[in-house]
Amino acid sequence: MTEQVMATIDGSTFSEGVCDYSAWASQALGAPLTFLHVVDNHPQTAEADLSGNIGLGSREHLLDELSRLDEQRAKVAQEQGRLMLKAAKERAIEDGVSDPATRQRNGTLVETLEELQEEMRLLVIGKRGETADQDSGHLGSNLERVVRTLHRPILMVPHTFKRPEAVMIAFDGSKTTRKGVEMLAKSPLFEGVPVHVVIVGAETGDNRSQLDWALKTLRDGGIDAEGAIRAGEVEATLRAYQEEQGIDLLVMGAYGHSRIRQLLVGSTTTEMLRRASVPILLLR
Missing domain, CATH: 3.40.50.620 (HUPs)
Incomplete structure (x- = not known):
């Protein structure tokens, strides 16, 4: 298939x-x-409720009418x-x-x-x-x-198409985002488009090592890649970088336990997705 x-x-x-x-x-x-x-x-439950508390014959007639209306609506x-x-x-x-x-x-x-x-x-x-x-x-x-x-x-x-000219991947070294970097390195989707790898966190040896791996993986795949490590609150830091660099497509992992991927966890939708004016590619 x-x-x-x-x-x-x-x-x-x-x-x-x-x-x-x-x-x-x-x-x-x-x-x-x-x-x-x-x-x-799905059944129009609220309308069916209109048939309550009336004579049986009338109720059956009304239910027949509602059934016909549902059929018409479906058509x-x-x-x-x-x-x-x-x-x-x-x-x-x-x-x-x-x-x-x-x-x-x-x-x-x-x-x-x-x-x-x-x-x-x-x-x-x-x-x-x-x-x-x-x-x-x-x-x-x-x-x-x-x-x-x-x-x-x-x-x-979003509503309006704009051909991506700069892409950002929110990277945290997790399995999902590493898989995402490898996917981008092999995919023709962003051929000729620079990819920014951004880690939100402290400038540590581990973060620097993770970033170097991501940049090498992308560059080995022929992608024009650059990276940054920024301290701060995740959503605000990513949005600031996006605006600063003119990013017009964001790539991020959907779930997990890291700070970045917690953006999509829980019943409350995140500011990142709610405020997004650019496309977001969500990876699982």
Whole structure:
């Protein structure tokens, strides 16, 4: 089975960014591109409750009506999804992708992606979905669940595409981030793009040794790499470095026990992801 770039499309304003970033990634990786739309046909519980405390015959009639409405809503959602997939495919072709595929599935987004993850080389997803589109202070709940469930690289993208010209990897010497450095060294995704390796912590011999390893690994892979060790609070230090160096894509590990990877642990979403104006590539 050919691993592909898979991009989730919905009715949110992030879908244009998803289209353009996935088209870029597909071409850079030389991997097929598939757009996915998931129709979530969960029961409309609140509406069913409207039938309470009325005569039995009327209640049965109302339930029949609600059932028909649900069926109509499902058909409308499927047709809307087909139109969105058609538009995404056309946009990707304009971006230079030769033959993007489209898929529509019924179910929940998280369960569907979990089923399909063996087919993924990279998942591209918007920062928020259509139901959370206006809430700029929070991540979409779907994104949090997807990150916790999948074991594939996930590229979280903003509204507007900008071709990456400087990449930063938040590095802590952990197994996940070392694997990330090795992946970047071999991947064509950032070919010709400088990669900054940043360790947040004290200038110690161990940190310097970890940084030297990361830089050598990247440079051996033909990557233009530079590095820094910065003391301070993790999120604020990384954001300051990002702004200082004009970083337009951040790579980081999703989970773990280190200070950097604790950013995604717990029920509270982090400032790093909430405030992100650039894409974040999350590694597992």
